[in-house]
Amino acid sequence: MADIAKRLQEQILSARDAGTKLNIIGGNSKSFMGRVSSGEPLMVAGHSGIVSYQPVELVLTARAGTPLTELVAALDEQGQMLSFEPPRFSNESTLGGTLACNQSGPGRPWWSSVRDQVLGIRLLNGRGEHLRFGGQVMKNVAGYDVSRLQAGAMGSLGLITEVSLKVLPKPAVTRTLVFDMPLNEALGLMNRRAAEPKPLSAACWLDNRLYLRLSGAQAAVDATVRQWQGQGEQLDDGDAFWAALRDQELAFFDGAAPLWRFSVNPTAANPALEGDWLLDWGGAQRWYRGDASMAQMQELAEAAGGQVSLFRGGDRQGEVMHAQSPVLQTLQQRLKQSFDPDGVFNPGRLYSWM
Amino acid sequence: MTDQDKPGKAQLAEMFRDFIDAEYVIVDEETLRPYECDGLSMYCEMPLIVVLPETVQQVQRVLRICHQYSIPVVARGAGTGLCAGAMPHAEGVVLSLAKFNRILSIDPLARSARVQPGVRNLAITEAAAEHGLYYGPDPSSQIACTIGGNVAENSGGVHCLKYGLTVHNILSVEMLSVEGEKLIIGSQGLDSCGMDLLALITGSEGLLGIVTEVTVKLLPQPEKAQVVMAAFDSVQQAGDAVGGIISRGIIPAGLEMMDTHAIRAAEDFAKAGYPRDAQALLLCEVDGTAEEVQEHITQVEGLFATFGATSVRTSQSEAERALLWKGRKSAFPAVGRISPDYYCMDGTIPRGQLAHVLTEMQRMSDEYQLRVANVFHAGDGNLHPLILFDANVPGEFEKTEEFGARILELCVEVGGCITGEHGVGIEKIRQMPIQFNEQELVQFNAIKDAFDPAGTLNPGKGVPTLRHCQEHRALETKPAPASMTTKGAA
Structure with missing residues (x-):
């Protein structure tokens, strides 16, 4: 619990003067993501603590190094939650890292993503300027949305030092239904269920089983369980399943085989690729384990209307994110230049050319 | 060239x-x-x-x-x-x-x-x-x-x-x-x-x-939607009731507040059955499955009573729901009937600051001798004060703009922003330096340069160039629009 923004600013300025590069590290729980980055470690976890939390305003502001566990505990006391269900790859996972890596859990299609809930940030850019964008209110259209731009940038535009978020009340009741079902049938059903006005809050397929989570007012959840259950069963420990899915602690995620993440049209036919698949986000996020080339995976992702990344394992020297069109690549390089003209932050982490 | x-x-x-x-x-x-x-x-x-x-x-x-x-x-x-x-x-x-x-x-x-x-x-x-x-x-x-x-x-x-x-x-x-x-x-x-x-x-x-x-x-x-209308003797009470709903874990589909000037204008215009003597009116819409709506509506009605509502009415049909919304949705044209012109502001504030902001605005309203009616997206803190004026009175629009600018400054002062949903455009470009410092504006301009180095896409809008800022600072004492024809539309 400390404000070390001044020290971080000095480190950035001296790196800039010395022509050295910095590798931003929060809780060090997502160092497996992105490409291998050179640069001196810039340790941010010390910049931690909740700055303000007004449950009745549904707004929380915290320093970027604050561990998610601390935020979740504070919200829990007030019956509220981080609705984007951020993965906790370790107990040290931070708020800043979650935003920089754009990490959201199983409820994402129904409850929003981390980028959806960001209201404002403070950012140290490559000139060492400590800037404030957005705010602590739900609606704010003054200036460009620099806050949400950071989602997925993996620190390439600057060091996020503070984040303001919209938080939400926890649902009164949660139930999980499980059905034995092959992939293609499950894919169809997930999408049809998502088009119904029911309190669906997560939909996942794994090992020939479809998991549907219902969350909301007691009466609404109970009624939907009655309507939807059919041949399915209620899972006793549903919350534990969804938490393990969120934090990638299911057996599917064990082992060293490369883990690929497809973000695609939820209705797209699953790529014809032998091996282990897990479908989350009602079909919009799909995980595959196995060796493959980036070029091959990109082709499959594009056919499914989306993009792919090599999430964990495999070759981290090559590109791990879906290729960008030349015009988008140039644009992002110019944007990088506008925030970090000397290329101080996370060189090559996102793309080799960034 | x-x-x-x-x-x-x-x-x-x-x-x-x-x-x-x-x-x-x-x-x-x-x-x-x-x-x-x-x-x-x-x-x-x-x-x-x-x-x-x-x-x-x-x-x-x-x-x-x-x-x-x-x-x-x-x-x-x-x-x-x-x-x-x-x-x-x-x-x-x-x-x-x-x-x-x-x-x-x-x-x-x-x-x-x-x-x-x-x-x-x-x-x-x-x-x-x-x-x-x-x-x-x-x-x-x-x-x-x-x-x-x-x-x-x-x-x-x-x-x-x-x-x-x-x-x-x-x-x-x-x-x-x-x-x-x-x-x-x-x-x-x-x-x-x-x-x-x-x-x-x-x-x-x-x-x-x-x-x-x-x-x-x-x-x-949604399967179903219902709206609860509640009248209060003060804006403070209505604001507290909004907080009460959120604290109870209910996220309404819509949550709107009107002050007494807006209530009367809307009622005269739309005949929605709003209580003309109320100081503040809340419209709270709940949607979802039939069971969920029933559960939440009962809770909302109870909460409004607890927070001192003088009357509570819940829509019992789609027609009644539409009628209750009609007043709110026609609030802008309704206000247009009680004044030759009006100027709509769009600040956002933390909800807890509402009573303070409204009190301050009333003080400014007395100072400028210009009436203000307020409609408020109470759920998300987006405030639309409508300043009533007459463009045919020389100097009155300038006075109105100055009043509006001070409202936006107030919004920033209490932790809010100058525009919640209408955008900056040309209108609020003078207020951008209130919300953002010079380095932040430089960063915005650098983003613009990354996309449009020559600056030919919608120039002069959204983000002030620094040259712009200085000019605006110099001009701050006499804001003047190019010309004026009709009133600001809703």
């Missing part, structure tokens, strides 16, 4: 007529006139030329020509914006996307629709209705405003506490750069690799590119 190289009006029109039907290259004053302003008609400027292309290739060619000769380009949808964001540039081209009005496809299973930018907001919902789906954001201009304009302004509506703004409800855009190059931003998935350019484009007020196609998300229509 020297000025001699730059084509004149006639020459430029000739170039455009080469690939756009002559009738859609507008140069004569009479036909240009309707384009001189958007919904904020106090700010007017006649454009050099208006073009209405109908294919992406034509837009590309317009952009290439304008880029070659450094001619300003102002994109325009339905012209319903409220910040003069679509006000033309005197030496520039207005690029109307009105002919891009086709819904290209609806995918009911994937719950998305591909639409051209000139499609009206409400038309998407109407087209999706047969599939039991709708498009979430519903700005009050939704009958007329276009999705392209919604993307440019990141429009909201009365349902955004629960369903979000435009930025939360689109999947991708096809956009042309200032050079006319095509970019696809986003995908059919829920996110894309790398920095979130889709968020950056949303709300960028036509300064970064020209959107030529939008893929929006569609939501399942």
Whole structure:
């Protein structure tokens, strides 16, 4: 619990003067993501603590190094939650890292993503300027949305030092239904269920089983369980399943085989690729384990209307994110230049050319 | 390039007529006139030329020509914006996307629709209705405003506490750069690799590119919706009741507040059955499954009573629900009947500051001798004070603008912002330095340079250049719009 923004600013300025590069590290729980980055470690976890939390305003502001566990505990006391269900790859996972890596859990299609809930940030850019964008209110259209731009940038535009978020009340009741079902049938059903006005809050397929989570007012959840259950069963420990899915602690995620993440049209036919698949986000996020080339995976992702990344394992020297069109690549390089003209932050982490 | 190289009006029109039907290259004053302003008609400027292309290739060619000769380009949808964001540039081209009005496809299973930018907001919902789906954001201009304009302004509506703004409800855009190059931003998935350019484009007020196609998300229509109306003896009590609902864990689909001036004007206009003697009125809509709505409505009614509501009424039919909303939805034109003109502000504040802000505004209202009526998106803190004035009284608009500027300063002072949903445009460019310091404005300008180094896309709007800031500071004592014709539209 400390404000070390001044020290971080000095480190950035001296790196800039010395022509050295910095590798931003929060809780060090997502160092497996992105490409291998050179640069001196810039340790941010010390910049931690909740700055303000007004449950009745549904707004929380915290320093970027604050561990998610601390935020979740504070919200829990007030019956509220981080609705984007951020993965906790370790107990040290931070708020800043979650935003920089754009990490959201199983409820994402129904409850929003981390980028959806960001209201404002403070950012140290490559000139060492400590800037404030957005705010602590739900609606704010003054200036460009620099806050949400950071989602997925993996620190390439600057060091996020503070984040303001919209938080939400926890649902009164949660139930999980499980059905034995092959992939293609499950894919169809997930999408049809998502088009119904029911309190669906997560939909996942794994090992020939479809998991549907219902969350909301007691009466609404109970009624939907009655309507939807059919041949399915209620899972006793549903919350534990969804938490393990969120934090990638299911057996599917064990082992060293490369883990690929497809973000695609939820209705797209699953790529014809032998091996282990897990479908989350009602079909919009799909995980595959196995060796493959980036070029091959990109082709499959594009056919499914989306993009792919090599999430964990495999070759981290090559590109791990879906290729960008030349015009988008140039644009992002110019944007990088506008925030970090000397290329101080996370060189090559996102793309080799960034 | 020297000025001699730059084509004149006639020459430029000739170039455009080469690939756009002559009738859609507008140069004569009479036909240009309707384009001189958007919904904020106090700010007017006649454009050099208006073009209405109908294919992406034509837009590309317009952009290439304008880029070659450094001619300003102002994109325009339905012209319903409220910040003069679509006000033309005197030496520039207005690029109307009105002919891009086709819904290209609806995918009911994937719950998305591909639409051209000139499609009206409400038309998407109407087209999706047969599939039991709708498009979430519903700005009050939704009958007329276009999705392209919604993307440019990141429009909201009365349902955004629960369903979000435009930025939360689109999947991708096809956009042309200032050079006319095509970019696809986003995908059919829920996110894309790398920095979130889709968020950056949303709300960028036509300064970064020209959107030529939008893929929006569609939501399942709720089974049921009901609205509870509650009257209170004070704004403070109504504000506390809003907090009470949120604390109970209920996120209403809509939560609107009106003060006494707005209540009376709306009731006289719409005959919705609002209590004319109330100091504050809340409209709280709950939607969801039939069971959920029943459970929440009972809780909301109880809470309103606990927080001292003098009357509570719950809609018992769709007709009654529509009637209760009618008053709120017609609040702007209703206020228009009790004053020759009004000026609508758009600050956002932390909800807890509402009573303080309203008290301060009343004090300023006495000081300026100008009445204010307030409508408030209470759920998300977006305040619309309507300053009543008479443009025919010399000096009164200037006084109104000054009053408005002070309201926005107050919003920033209490931790809010200068615009919640209407955008900066030209109107609030003077207030940008209140919310952002010089380094932040420099960063905004650097972003603009990354997309549009020559600065020809909608110049003079959204983000003040630093030169601009200094000029504005010098001008601060005498703000003056170009001209004034009619009152600000709702």
